Amino acid sequence: MERHNRIWRAALLALPLAVFVAFVVAPLLTSFYYSVTNWNGYSSNYAFVGLANFTRIASDRLFMQAAVNTAIWIVAAIALPTTLGLALALLLDSKVAGARIFKSIFYLPICLSAVIVGQIWIWIYQPDWGLLNAFLSHFSDRPFHYAWLAKPGSALWSVIVAWSWQQTGLSMVIYLAGLTSIPGDLLEVCEIEGATRWQRIRLVVLPLLAPATVVAVALSVINALKGFDILYIMTGGGPFNSSDTLAMHMYNESFKKYHMGYGSAISIVLFLIAISVIGLYFRELRKVDRIYG
Amino acid sequence: MAQLSLAGVRKSFGVLEVIRGVDLEIADGEFVVFVGPSGCGKSTMLRMISGLEDVSAGSIQIDERDVTRVAPSKREIAMVFQSYALFPHMTVAENIGFGLRLMGLSRQEIDRRVREVATTLQIEDLLARNPRELSGGQRQRVAIGRAIIRNPKIFLFDEPLSNLDAALRVQMRLEVTRLHARFGATMIYVTHDQVEAMTLADRIVVFNGGRIEQVGAPMQLYERPANLFVARFIGAPAMNILPGALYSTLFDKLGSGPGRPQLVEGVASIGVRPEAIAFTSPADALLSGRVEIVEQLGAETLCYVAIGADLPTVTVKASPATAAARGQNVGLKFELAQAHLFDEAGLNVSLPS
């Protein structure tokens, strides 16, 4: 039996692993290699430069800006869509009429491409006739013409809000799934013991949602790290790189400025950040699993 | 402790009626067991008493107070669930004190009362543990602790022993009995196991298809089942039910003479308990047959006797010393006068009125 198993293991894993190794692992390792060269992306003439790319990072003002923005994005990712998704899930869990329709409405944006989401929000943020300014104009005596995407102070946040609009549905679905895994009789105990709705949520539901929270937060953070498409569409990292994230900065360096070696170094840093997040995720998950089993 | 009254209680889920008119009075301090096959409505009935399910029609009164539309937490009841429903993220102490915490009592007060209850149940050294670390029996005690601590008027148990293995079940059964003896509270206990019903109850309520078949003390149900359903349900091994067609034959075999019972009309089924049948010589026998299977249980032996092609197998409870063996031809004897006779509708027509 064991021999039979061994053969089949190899046979079934062969193709998936081969594809994964060839097109994900190998390129990853190659990135490591490029990061220590000064390759420009097209010539075959390049040299090994050791850690020069990495030290350059330390003095790269744009990198620092991008790093700060990435950090902001990550924090916002946890605060906005994850929390809102949780709130929506809790609201929708109370057997309210039309729950299915509401769920679909909140989940809908996920089906849209980042390109389209970006475009929609460009229209919302349009200084002269965008929805946001039209709405805000009602509250002031003069028409409101703020250029959300064109001002360095607000560009990043504008994109984050647009991105959150899309991400919320995902968090909501994760929390809804988590809610279904809470045993019904625990909630009935709450009814018998006389817990108010808020007591029930605070003392029983939220703690038992810990596994879902780990997943939701991890997913939001990872998606924030990956966030590129929507940024590219809405601001391209501008104005003046004020909304750059590490992913955008890497793209600019590699494909716009032809500093492929340096770009690879940046991507390695991004990789390390991602690894830490993943490590944290698995550790938290294991901890939570042990408690709630 | 309180008295409970159910009047005309009905329950429907959509078009499906699961409780079809239940009237019941439960006295203060009584231990009542709801028993019946799966789907008979006993759990639904319990949940309606608790308030977790609404009543479609009828009323529920606790101590003369109409609680039919009152929220569960205001009925002064406590419930022990089949799964015990202990919060996995709270310690034993937090689990027990949960209700008190909701009421806003001070931390010291909660600690004091939790400790008191835990000592009563002998789980005071488990207070800091998590439910995951406890055995089934310990978890049950925590669940009971949570129930006791609020001094409820009525305790409700929803099949609490179903998840335990056989040995533990016996032990826990004794605990429940001790609990009742100690607190004297009104307890309503749901189970599908008639052994639990027989051993625990002051009175048993037999449910079937949303209706009450019979209410009475355990021995009452055993000795005078009101109908075929109760007769078959109570008692293990189950009562033998013979077709009514045999009645006249059996009656004739009794011969004439003193002590001969009256002939009963309209007998559709005859019920005889395995323990009421004895092996005898063919001359003396009412029925004869062939032993198919012999099960030796140690304290007793069960023999399954085939008495005819279209007739049911008869179960006979014999002593361990019995000589009956597989394949043997035997004669069976029992007191026809003491057999239970059921009419077409399943009613027991042999009960003394």
Add this chain to the structure above:
Amino acid sequence: MGERSRLRLNPAHVAIFALLVILAVLFLLPTVGVLLSSVKPKRDIAMGDLWSMPSSFYFENYTEVLSNPAVRRYFLNTVLVTFPATIASTALGSLAGYVFAKLPFRGANALFLTLVSGMFFPPQIILVPLFRLFNFLGLIDTLWPLIIVHTALGIPICTLLMRNFFATVPSALREAAILEGASEWRVLTSIVLPLSLPALAVLATLQFTWIWNDFLWPLIFTQSDEKRTIMLGIVNLKGEYSVAWGIQGALSIVASLPTLFVFLFFQRYFIKGMTMGAVKG
């Protein structure tokens, strides 16, 4: 939860419903805006009136979009990438997931974690090497890199979801079949997969949506207009249609229809699938 008496309207429920309606409206606004703009004649929009009700319903935007040969080409390209990649990644993920669920071995956990962590990396990390690889193979500006990369990047999540689902299929089924002489392949295809249709539906939907909507890889791997996919095409057409917001709106709607349709179709499997796959580590 037991039923609650519906004799009086529960005030809490009413409040929750109202709150949800407000949030739903806010959430729908952006999408509704695009929808409205897509049926507006140019005249309305030129007057700067993107967000109001249209003066008349103007479907010419849609006919214009659908008759544009470039758009048709983009759609075709996207289909040619999405369908094969969805099928391939789901299939490969099923194979791998099956091994991890039913044929465990020492070190399987570590390998599984490594595979799954592939779903967390920002794709930027392998952008450059992949570009170089496909450049070397002469495949830049064809659809092949897109199919291959999406398949490869889809393997982690497909493996994760399918493994979690396969774990819920009782091992006894597999063992009984093997005792009867079935090969492992037979078990997988005749027994386990048919039982897994809900999970496969969810997975295929996720993959389809993700691949159809993707923008980054087409941006990197295609250069000529011939090979663009629809999302890239939309960006490209922004220049051509510049202030024709109505047409852009119509184009956005049309481009989103496949994913919307797939989602609505498989909607009921979604929450169930999420429960099985995502919330369990």
